[in-house]
Amino acid sequence: xxxxxxxxxxxxxxxxxxxxxxxxxxxxxxxxxxxxxxxxxxxxxxxxxxxxxxxxxxxxxxxxxxxxxxxxxxxxxxxxxxxxxxxxxxxxxxxxxxxxxxxxxxxxxxxxxxxxxxxxxxxxxxxxxxxxxxxxxxxxxxxxxxxxxxxxxxxxxxxxxxxxxxxxxxxxxxxxxxxxxxxxxxxxxxxxxxxxxxxxxxxxxxxxxxxxxxxxxxxxxxxxxxxxxxxxxxxxxxxxxxxxxxxxxxxxxxxxxxxxxxxxxxxxxxxxxxxxxxxxxxxxxxxxxxxxxxxxxxxxxxxxxxxxxxxxxxxxxxxxxxxxxxxxxxxxxxxxxxxxxxxxxxxxxxxxxxxxxxxxx
Amino acid sequence: xxxxxxxxxxxxxxxxxxxxxxxxxxxxxxxxxxxxxxxxxxxxxxxxxxxxxxxxxxxxxxxxxxxxxxxxxxxxxxxxxxxxxxxxxxxxxxxxxxxxxxxxxxxxxxxxxxxxxxxxxxxxxxxxxxxxxxxxxxxxxxxxxxxxxxxxxxxxxxxxxxxxxxxxxxxxxxxxxxxxxxxxxxxxxxxxxxxxxxxxxxxxxxxxxxxxxxxxxxxxxxxxxxxxxxxxxxxxxxxxxxxxxxxxxxxxxxxxxxxxxxxxxxxxxxxxxxxxxxxxxxxxxxxxxxxxxxxxxxxxxxxxxxxxxxxxxxxxxxxxxxxxxxxxxxxxxxxxxxxxxxxxxxxxxxxxxxxxxxxxx
Numbered sequence: 001x002x003x004x005x006x007x008x009x010x011x012x013x014x015x016x017x018x019x020x021x022x023x024x025x026x027x028x029x030x031x032x033x034x035x036x037x038x039x040x041x042x043x044x045x046x047x048x049x050x051x052x053x054x055x056x057x058x059x060x061x062x063x064x065x066x067x068x069x070x071x072x073x074x075x076x077x078x079x080x081x082x083x084x085x086x087x088x089x090x091x092x093x094x095x096x097x098x099x100x101x102x103x104x105x106x107x108x109x110x111x112x113x114x115x116x117x118x119x120x121x122x123x124x125x126x127x128x129x130x131x132x133x134x135x136x137x138x139x140x141x142x143x144x145x146x147x148x149x150x151x152x153x154x155x156x157x158x159x160x161x162x163x164x165x166x167x168x169x170x171x172x173x174x175x176x177x178x179x180x181x182x183x184x185x186x187x188x189x190x191x192x193x194x195x196x197x198x199x200x201x202x203x204x205x206x207x208x209x210x211x212x213x214x215x216x217x218x219x220x221x222x223x224x225x226x227x228x229x230x231x232x233x234x235x236x237x238x239x240x241x242x243x244x245x246x247x248x249x250x251x252x253x254x255x256x257x258x259x260x261x262x263x264x265x266x267x268x269x270x271x272x273x274x275x276x277x278x279x280x281x282x283x284x285x286x287x288x289x290x291x292x293x294x295x296x297x298x299x300x301x302x303x304x305x306x307x308x309x310x311x312x313x314x315x316x317x318x319x320x321x322x323x324x325x326x327x328x329x330x331x332x333x334x335x336x337x338x339x340x341x342x343x344x345x346x347x348x349x350x351x352x353x354x355x356x357x358x359x360x361x
Numbered sequence: 362x363x364x365x366x367x368x369x370x371x372x373x374x375x376x377x378x379x380x381x382x383x384x385x386x387x388x389x390x391x392x393x394x395x396x397x398x399x400x401x402x403x404x405x406x407x408x409x410x411x412x413x414x415x416x417x418x419x420x421x422x423x424x425x426x427x428x429x430x431x432x433x434x435x436x437x438x439x440x441x442x443x444x445x446x447x448x449x450x451x452x453x454x455x456x457x458x459x460x461x462x463x464x465x466x467x468x469x470x471x472x473x474x475x476x477x478x479x480x481x482x483x484x485x486x487x488x489x490x491x492x493x494x495x496x497x498x499x500x501x502x503x504x505x506x507x508x509x510x511x512x513x514x515x516x517x518x519x520x521x522x523x524x525x526x527x528x529x530x531x532x533x534x535x536x537x538x539x540x541x542x543x544x545x546x547x548x549x550x551x552x553x554x555x556x557x558x559x560x561x562x563x564x565x566x567x568x569x570x571x572x573x574x575x576x577x578x579x580x581x582x583x584x585x586x587x588x589x590x591x592x593x594x595x596x597x598x599x600x601x602x603x604x605x606x607x608x609x610x611x612x613x614x615x616x617x618x619x620x621x622x623x624x625x626x627x628x629x630x631x632x633x634x635x636x637x638x639x640x641x642x643x644x645x646x647x648x649x650x651x652x653x654x655x656x657x658x659x660x661x662x663x664x665x666x667x668x669x670x671x672x673x674x675x676x677x678x679x680x681x682x683x684x685x686x687x688x689x690x691x692x693x694x695x696x697x698x699x700x701x702x703x704x705x706x707x708x709x710x711x712x713x714x715x716x717x718x719x720x721x722x
Contacts, residue, residue: 063668064638083669085627086625086627086683087369087638110629144630264451265447266445266502267447273500281722282722284641338642339699339722340722360642360702361642361700361702
């Protein structure tokens with residue numbers, strides 16, 4: 001199938017650009033001597049996780065128990081669930097994953113949850129790696145007080161069926177701070193906090209074997225602090241207009257967009273405008289509007305026109321033909337991927353594969 | 362299963378409230394003497410379409426060929442695709458639906474597309490009902506000039522395998538204009554246009570048998586114009602905070618929210634705030650943020666904290682317990698439904714069924 005013949009709206013991933021992004025991050029991690037456990041929240045796709053691991057990653061980070069289930073079903077090892085699990089449902093599903101032999105670790109921030117994890121691990125006959133989630137200024141999840149981090153690490157280390165594996169320190173709120181020096185400055189403040197946490201844990205004879213964190217916007221800075229043993233970026237695989245607008249290192253952004261939404265022109269009857277079959281259900285809308293690329297007149301701009309439609313406004317009367325395909329760069333890759341059941345994998349103008357997107361709600 | 366035990370994030374629909382909304386709309390349509398072909402873009406669910414038809418609807422409107430496929434597969438009749446189909450893929454899929462005996466009609470705005478529809482109908486050995494899409498001020502799809510409407514109706518009427526079935530006039534841009542009298546005033550202007558279109562078609566011996574349009578925000582006004590033979594509202598089934606904020610008739614909104622997103626408290630370690638496992642991937646974000654309801658402290662407000670998380674901020678230190686369920690009213694029902702694979706159907710505190718959501722991209 002030709003790229004322009006994909007049933008629309010559709011999600012395209014350019015495999016050569018994807019592979020280049022994977023290689024850039026692998027080389028960066030190797031240079032900075034951190035391990036890579038890239039985040040599956042960006043792709044939810046077994047084929048992509050396997051591709052990243054074939055290029056040297058040690059595993060896959062997951063945001064939800066559903067993502068972990070999808071990765072385990074696909075035979076992916078080295079799963080780390082990076083958000084605390086707190087419902088009876090999530091604990092049960094973790095139990096079933098342990099029974100099935102999944103290679104999985106989880107984070108925790110609460111003593112009662114650690115007790116549940118301990119019980120679940122015992123019931124499964126397995127030992128479960130648990131990482132203490134530390135709040136490093138995001139205010140989302142994680143222990144805020146150093147004393148609480150140490151106490152939770154102690155509780156985990158003392159639980160016979162749990163293995164205290166380290167700490168997680170993720171500053172999601174700093175990933176896209178611009179300019180780059182300001183991002184560095186804010187990360188340095190939080191890195192001092194991580195340093196203090198590690199010192200306290202070490203004093204308590206609980207030095208963390210794993211220190212995990214880092215995203216696409218912060219990984220260069222994070223890795224150079226010397227604090228992290230591994231990083232968990234995800235968006236670098238695809239990129240989007242928000243990540244494309246910032247520097248990833250001092251003066252550079254080495255990643256290239258590999259992800260596109262393809263839509264069809266379904267109305268071309270008015271001057272200066274065509275309408276495509278992609279709207280609020282085809283693009284994430286939390287971070288602005290998509291950017292029209294391939295197939296669009298230069299300078300054309302997108303405008304949402306409802307759940308299933310968008311307008312492409314352009315200068316002059318001559319626009320794309322009715323029935324033609326327009327490709328868009330998304331403003332935010334993760335929640336856009338979440339809108340599709342599969343990636344159409346393209347190399348140049350050819351569709352060479354279809355990869356399922358799993359674990360959507 | 363108890364309502365509070367549903368794996369989260371999840372979409373709940375309260376069946377008694379849904380049925381009440383269905384009955385309110387049916388009674389309104391009966392009173393105003395218009396037929397009902399409610400829009401499946403809101404629910405994408407065969408079970409809901411069947412429920413509405415059992416209550417007297419003549420069929421189901423669909424925004425995409427994928428929704429039409431899902432409805433046809435579920436045995437739903439009276440399908441009307443309300444957006445022009447322009448890709449080779451969509452035309453092929455329509456052909457297959459015709460071959461399979463689907464009871465389907467489509468709208469069109471372009472002469473070349475009508476020729477394709479004619480060819481597809483001929484190849485399938487069927488006669489296809491086609492409705493002329495008229496642009497009534499939204500600027501999205503549809504013929505803008507009355508002469509173009511008449512010419513397209515003529516082309517359809519003259520095609521041996523097509524049946525000219527009428528016109529569509531949908532003002533999506535006017536659905537939520539407030540206050541109500543201003544919505545009425547703007548609709549009256551466009552209704553005059555529809556009146557002129559109908560007069561021109563009638564003069565050309567092409568009086569439209571069907572005049573379809575209308576949404577949840579406009580149907581009362583539309584029906585009283587005397588122009589419409591049928592209406593295609595959808596959001597009234599579920600409601601959301603945007604539709605809840607407007608009047609549906611002069612001083613009244615007779616619909617009640619039946620749709621809720623359930624999330625679990627996954628972090629409760631900070632005063633004045635808990636974090637739930639629902640973020641940009643769990644709620645549509647095009648129309649504002651969700652409203653915390655059941656399980657939330659009075660006055661608590663939601664704040665997005667990333668793809669998979671949100672914070673619930675409240676007065677005082679005492680909040681919902683870790684692991685407890687909070688239910689939210691969404692700001693926009695259609696694209697929120699689009700984020701889930703199924704409705705958990707609840708009656709009071711019990712989950713009584715699970716209905717699949719089909720035809721997501």
